[in-house]
Amino acid sequence: MDTLPLYAASFAAGICAALGLGGGTVLILFLTAVGGYSRQAAQGINLVFFIPCALTALAAYRKEHLFQPKKLLPALLFGTVGAILGALFGLTAEQALMRRAFGAFLVAMGMVTLSRCQQKSERTSYFGGNQDNPAK
């Protein structure tokens, strides 16, 4: 793949990430659909891509004391086991099966996102203001 479209995809993914639109999904979709990357390679690139974005955001969240690492310990331990199993399975499973599974995951997440948007806008119109941030 030419490097220019790859850089453009990274740039677009960065915009989407900042807007809270799931930059990772954009990057994986672009790399597989347009860039001709294998699903595993695209997913791996996305994982690397995520690290600095998360570190930057977490630095801000930490100042606001929005998460407490000690309280998250059980989730971290079990999640690490889950991540190892998930990665090992994802890398060895049949490509076609994983492609369909990822498709199903995208559909499910898209539906959940739409439903949450709907709930949010119903709440806002019912109360006549933004209930998540009443100051607005």
Next chain:
Amino acid sequence: MRKDKLSAAGFLSGAVNGLFGAGGGNIAVLMLEREGADPKTAHASALALTLVFSIVSIFIYTAKGALDPVNAAKLLPFGAMGAFVGTRLMKRIDPMMLVRLFACVMIYFGIRMMTN
């Protein structure tokens, strides 16, 4: 939040993140919010969890030869520039409309992946 539910949320989020290389954060946010966490705390906690799961997954992807982290890192400056532009754009556009649009794009590509 109960420890067993927190563990389950972590496991599912980690498994999805390892499996698809993305999406673990979405699962964690959903599950944490369902257990009563406020949206901001849920997002921050999900981000912290996904950071760890992503690092673990990167090691496995690299060990299995599916990833060249050095090459992938070359894309980071472009992502950072995009993020900078995104934060500027955020002040000018309706985020809800964008989220809806993006959800539709996800569903479209999801159906294409399932059927092709």
